[in-house]
Amino acid sequence: MxxxxxxxxxxxxxxxxxxxxxxxxxxxxxxxxxxxxxxxxxxxxxxxxxxxxxxxxxxxxxxxxxxxxxxxxxxxxxxxxxxxxxxxxxxxxxxxxxxxxxxxxxxxxxxxxxxxxxxxxxxxxxxxxxxxxxxxxxxxxxxxxxxxxxSQADEQPLSAAYAVKRLGLKRIAVLHLNTDWGRTSKDIFVKAAKDMGAEIVATEGYLADEKDFRSTLVRVRDAKPDGLMLISYYSDGALIARQAKQAGLTLPIVAASSVYSPKFIELGGDAVEGIYTASRYFPGDxxxxxxxxxxxxxxxxxxxxxxxxxxxxxxxxxxxxxxxxxxxxxxxxxxxxxxxxxxxxxxxxxxxxxTKTRRVDGAMNVELVVKDGTFQLNEAHAAVR
CATH class of the missing domain: 3.40.50.2300 (Response regulator)
Structure with missing residues (x-):
């Protein structure tokens, strides 16, 4: 079915x-x-x-x-x-x-x-x-x-599949919150993406209260990725997207589901147009x-x-x-x-x-893209377990 x-x-x-x-x-x-x-x-x-x-x-x-x-x-x-x-x-x-x-x-x-x-x-x-x-x-x-x-152990392989298999990214730079959550999520994503045949050309951690990403984005640009992965919350993710655009980085960007909020679009404006993410929930369901x-x-x-x-x-x-x-x-x-x-x-x-993991089974992954100032189902989107 x-x-x-x-x-x-x-x-x-x-x-x-x-x-x-x-x-x-x-x-x-x-x-x-x-x-x-x-x-x-x-x-x-x-x-x-x-x-x-x-x-x-x-x-x-x-x-x-x-x-x-x-x-x-x-x-x-x-x-x-x-x-x-x-x-x-x-x-x-x-x-x-x-x-x-x-x-x-x-x-x-x-x-x-x-x-x-x-x-x-x-x-x-x-x-x-x-x-x-x-x-x-x-x-x-x-x-x-x-x-x-x-769990990020389940989510990040789905994010990697979205980036590598659905969007065709082969050289990926990863920007991640430098917290235990962010580092663990990054490690899982990197392993999954490599297993799918992608190359991780840069990984850059940042602090939650960091505001200036220009030097980080220069290093990312010099690594010549064909796409970026953001393991961020919506506030820092929107700020990175704005500064990436100002730096002339117009690569495809995939972001963890933690950015999925109207506030991401409100804070990011035009800079978050075209960013890909996924969610367990979508109001258009x-x-x-x-x-x-x-x-x-x-x-x-x-x-x-x-x-x-x-x-x-x-x-x-x-x-x-x-x-x-x-x-x-x-x-x-x-x-x-x-x-x-x-x-x-x-x-x-x-x-x-x-009862062994004390987590819920059966989550879905709804693939989304920011288009015309709203989150929309990605064209030819597929929901995968």
Whole structure:
């Protein structure tokens, strides 16, 4: 069966399952809230991601609590600003594990920030649900680390296939965030691209707060690549694209899915036109569950949701399903994540965990390109596992 056809069937069945999660006509939730702790950026260079999370969380809570909550009790969250800084995420973790009302934790945004705090959550037996943590080692921190983010071990080979097999790039320069996440992602991409027959002519790491890439781009230009790979977030990726254009580098650019946000286009302007990326989520997807999510998000916020909104929404729906089925104490949530099956998901169609990796199976790769100031399906696009 074609992949996109399977996606339609998954979407239809997931939409039917949604009735069981938020039954029509249920009384709105009342009483003492059940609290999830959220560790993430509300200030600092990654603050926009925290704002995007809150929109996804709040849309999901409208549905969850409007449909009766968790056995009549409302679900809520306590958001602590970590700036996605590992030092601050550790302090947030200490606060959450000491607070008995926090039954599970969501976040942090970056894998390094989450992984710095993982030993605290593991020791206290409080689930750390890193829903944007794609570092392959995140869930190896212990059996209380779970994620519905696709591991870079799976994503970067898909990025390499997009660059080498779909776009025909043979000499690639890689620019990457010089963090554990960025270096690990770069290593996986480089190996995969080489295995596919490409030559990596340059690799350049940069700091998250770096603003001037001119000398880096000169070195990249001198290596004579036929394409660039950006392992970046949307803010730094947009800045690199702008400066590459100013430097006269007009090569094809492929970027990791972490740039996929309207903010990338807003910050990059004309410089990001023609940049290729991929995503686990695309608002133009024809699955009923995606169409319903996009319509509700637009009605509430007046704009189209991006992948970070979708991951936050999915995560809150998932946690509600786990607590309804297994209970609301810390151990029940941990045990319930291993048992839950086929929870409706905007990203995955249905969510079921591989209990060995504590990650979700079945992610899709939707190939995109920036065209006319928007993300669009790449011409003759193919979604691949």
């Amino acid at each position: 074609p992949v996109l056809h399977r996606r339609l069937l998954l979407g239809a069945s997931a939409a039917a399952l949604l009735v069981a999660i938020a039954p029509a006509g249920a009384e709105p939730a009342k009483g003492e809230p059940i609290y999830l702790g959220v560790s993430g950026p509300l200030t600092g260079p990654n603050a926009q991601y925290g704002a995007q999370w809150k929109m996804g969380f709040d849309l999901a809570l409208d549905e969850i609590n409007g449909g009766g909550g968790i056995k009549g009790r409302p679900l809520a969250y306590q958001f602590e600003d970590s700036q996605s800084d590992p030092r601050q995420s550790v302090a947030v973790a200490q606060k959450f594990v000491a607070d008995p009302k926090i039954v599970a934790e969501l976040g942090d945004f970056s894998s390094p920030a989450s992984m710095a705090a993982s030993p605290i959550y593991q020791k206290a037996k409080l689930v750390q649900f890193g829903f944007t943590n794609s570092h392959p080692d995140f869930t190896k921190g212990g059996d209380y680390m779970w994620s519905n983010s696709v 024809s699955r009923p569950l995606v169409k319903e999510f996009v319509a509700k998000f637009k009605a509430k916020y007046g704009k189209e949701p991006d992948a970070f909104n979708a991951y936050a929404y999915d995560t809150m729906i998932l946690m509600a399903a786990v607590m309804r089925e297994s209970g609301t104490d810390r151990k029940s949530i941990h045990d319930g994540l291993a048992k839950v099956k086929d929870v409706p998901s905007v990203i995955f169609g249905k969510t079921t965990f591989d």
